[in-house]
Amino acid sequence: MDEVRSGELLCMEGVVENVIFENPDTGYAVFEVNAGGELHVVTGEVGEVNPGESVTVYGRFEIHPAHGPQFKAERCEVSMPQDLAATLSYLSSGALPYIGRATAKKIVEHFGADCLEVIANDPLRLTELRGITPEKAKAISNEFRRMFGVREAVAYLGRFNISATQAVEVFKHFGPSTVEEINRNPYILCGEPLHLQFSRADVIAADLQIDSTDSLRVRAGLLYVLRHNAGNGHTCLPRERLVQCTANHLKIGTDAVDIELDRLLDDGEAHKCTRAEGEFIFLPDLFNAEIDIAARLWELSRHPVTPPADVDRSIAVLESAQGFAYAEEQRKAIRMAMSSSVMVLTGGPGTGKTTTVNAILSLLQHSGQRVSLCAPTGRAAKR
Structure with a gap:
């Protein structure tokens, strides 16, 4: 030059x-x-x-x-x-x-x-x-x-605008057969360690001439939708919703998605929980986490508790002191917390969770209980 x-x-x-x-x-x-x-x-x-x-x-x-x-x-x-x-x-x-x-x-x-x-x-x-x-x-x-x-992985993935840093991460995860694994199934890049966007894995799949209804693509699409919704706070999805969302995302019919979902369940790459409302589909790690949490909550719930006397009167005194009344669902949560060994409080933003927790803390401290908060979030962290 x-x-x-x-x-x-x-x-x-x-x-x-x-x-x-x-x-x-x-x-x-x-x-x-x-x-x-x-x-x-x-x-x-x-x-x-x-x-x-x-x-x-x-x-x-x-x-x-x-x-x-x-x-x-x-x-x-x-x-x-x-x-x-x-x-x-x-x-x-x-x-x-x-x-x-x-x-x-x-x-x-x-x-x-x-x-x-x-x-x-x-x-x-x-x-x-x-x-x-x-x-x-x-x-x-x-x-x-x-x-x-490493060089082969960097050069191969570089063709699809995947950086050398990311390519090195992928190589560390899959080892010397990285390129062979990607050629076999490019959608593995949507999982650990890269969590590549599905659309970018689709570009590699198109380069490999993988059909839009190919089993690899449909299965990967199902797992991608489950992971995406887990990021939005949903540990599972109803089967019908998962199938429809995946079909929409992949722009294919629901029949092919339904078939691959059954295969995914048979292979243990997803789990289902059947309730009266229907089937709910989980990623394996989240399914196991739900089972573990449920088992631990059950063990905690078996410990005997002596409910304090006249909880409703204590709630009324607290309302009078604060100058506002609690909603019925909040009162129910306060009663349950005061009379149970364990209680789970859920609700979306602005539904009064922090106000309820503050009431529970006030009543517990008033009754002489020692209280500890572990990893609180939002306004509860200040309390």
């Missing part, structure tokens, strides 16, 4: 000469690239790079106030070293365990152009060299395959 053109979107090809800084957790790196005999500093979330590797970076030149011209990469494609000199530089960089400069030279001299293929797929051949045990050979190969997997 003959000149620095600040701000213009460019593609630069070259060989990594030196890695100045690298954060393996985020994929951010600062490194020098030899592009046609010119050395350029490249920065950005590009994943893992090592000296000797061939790179194609896409981005813009920017002028750093302290360090001068830098190429800010938006995307980076990395390939294996293209010749023996680059391979030697790569192996000498310390990127792989147990391989220093001297050992790297021996490997290149012994295996020639096949050395990286040997490391990746036939590592026991490395024991032909003195000082490399089978255990070391396996460790070298595992690290090489891990690095290749």
